Amino acid sequence: MSGRLYGLGLGPGDPELLTLKAHRLLRAVPVIAYPLAAGGTSFARTIAAPHLPGGQREIAIPLEMSTDRAPGQAAYDTAAHAIAAELEAGFDVAVLCEGDPFFYGSFLYLFSRLAARYETTIVPGISSVMAGAAAIRRPLSARHDAVTILPATLPDEALRARIEAADSVAILKLGRHFGRVKTLIASMGLTGQAVYAERVSLPGERILPLAETGDAAPYFALVLLYRGAEPAILGPLAPAEPGR
Numbered sequence: 001m002s003g004r005l006y007g008l009g010l011g012p013g014d015p016e017l018l019t020l021k022a023h024r025l026l027r028a029v030p031v032i033a034y035p036l037a038a039g040g041t042s043f044a045r046t047i048a049a050p051h052l053p054g055g056q057r058e059i060a061i062p063l064e065m066s067t068d069r070a071p072g073q074a075a076y077d078t079a080a081h082a083i084a085a086e087l088e089a090g091f092d093v094a095v096l097c098e099g100d101p102f103f104y105g106s107f108l109y110l111f112s113r114l115a116a117r118y119e120t121t122i123v124p125g126i127s128s129v130m131a132g133a134a135a136i137r138r139p140l141s142a143r144h145d146a147v148t149i150l151p152a153t154l155p156d157e158a159l160r161a162r163i164e165a166a167d168s169v170a171i172l173k174l175g176r177h178f179g180r181v182k183t184l185i186a187s188m189g190l191t192g193q194a195v196y197a198e199r200v201s202l203p204g205e206r207i208l209p210l211a212e213t214g215d216a217a218p219y220f221a222l223v224l225l226y227r228g229a230e231p232a233i234l235g236p237l238a239p240a241e242p243g244r
Contacts, residue, residue, distance in 0.1 A: 011125045012126060
């Protein structure tokens with residue numbers, strides 16, 4: 001009998017923000033797999049580390065951040081082959097996923113290669129958008145507000161059109177695009193309605209009004225922008241939570 005494949009959502013970074021189900025499976029599965037960034041670090045494994053029992057076999061998936069899709073797809077081919085070998089031998093495999101497996105997650109590429117052949121369970125995780133709203137202490141939306149989630153990689157014209165059509169906006173994947181996105185928001189007269197967050201739920205978390213930021217941001221950063229009409233959201237930001 002084949003093993004089961006798990007896409008395990010780990011949340012935004014704080015190891016305490018795992019679900020009970022994710023925690024149970026992390027401690028039970030005999031094999032874990034995770035993306036490994038160039039340079040030898042895995043953010044997903046770092047999140048999971050406090051909960052791992054030890055002794056599990058590990059499959060690292062080396063990935064490079066690049067606009068060229070070919071090397072990444074080859075890495076997923078290799079990883080899928082290694083995972084399939086464990087599943088064929090009857091062992092369950094948990095793929096560790098930052099945030100949520102199906103929200104801008106690389107698990108998609110393993111799912112597309114393996115789910116048709118093996119029983120697969122997706123364990124959702126807290127996304128950076130929800131964690132960001134909690135850290136900023138401002139609701140994302142209310143009543144009839146439309147929430148739009150945008151990658152900063154979109155060209156200015158597309159970002160502008162989609163921001164104008166939304167009540168509440170989350171812009172992710174900032175990194176090297178941050179200065180351009182910040183300039184665009186300013187040109188729309190919306191800087192005062194935008195809040196910046198980086199490394200949400202982690203040591204070094206920073207929350208700032210967009211107007212108070214520089215022009216550099218890490219990849220794990222986002223902007224939340226509210227354009228709706230709910231008075232309770234339009235009020236001043238709540239003070240920071242003590243002890244964060």
